Amino acid sequence: xxxxxxxxxxxxxxxxxHNQSGTRIxxxxxxxxxxxxxxxxxxxxxxxxxxxxxxxxxxxxxxxxGVDITGTTMNITKTMSADPRRIGKVEVVFDMPDRDYSQxxxxxxxxxxxxxxxHLTLHPDVEQVFTFHWQR
Numbered sequence: 001x002x003x004x005x006x007x008x009x010x011x012x013x014x015x016x017x018h019n020q021s022g023t024r025i026x027x028x029x030x031x032x033x034x035x036x037x038x039x040x041x042x043x044x045x046x047x048x049x050x051x052x053x054x055x056x057x058x059x060x061x062x063x064x065x066g067v068d069i070t071g072t073t074m075n076i077t078k079t080m081s082a083d084p085r086r087i088g089k090v091e092v093v094f095d096m097p098d099r100d101y102s103q104x105x106x107x108x109x110x111x112x113x114x115x116x117x118x119h120l121t122l123h124p125d126v127e128q129v130f131t132f133h134w135q136r
Contacts, residue, residue, distance in 0.1 A: 098135035
């Protein structure tokens with residue numbers, strides 16, 4: 001069975017359905033590429049997938065080692081390149097909660113970003129920058 005089913009709605013919009021859960025996402029072309037920018041663009045989803053995947057791997061580590069990362073936030077910035085038009089750089093900035101993490105825990109969580117499947121899937125020409133802001 002397919003993981004996602006999608007339908008072109010016209011006007012550069014696509015409705016995607018996650019078949020297992022029924023969750024729907026509509027994508028729209030960005031304003032700098034003939035779209036309205038009314039929703040995530042496909043490349044926005046790719047950049048978002050990188051951040052969410054890295055956060056998930058960090059969460060798996062934290063959950064299995066009794067480390068509380070609840071409340072962690074992140075900001076994801078995607079920079080496009082031209083000729084060919086593609087994602088050139090994705091920056092993911094994690095703002096970690098004000099907790100007394102050990103240096104070992106911090107190091108392991110930072111290394112988790114390098115093992116997420118999306119990071120390992122993206123072409124090496126896509127620059128991926130992960131930054132952690134630790135409160136203490």
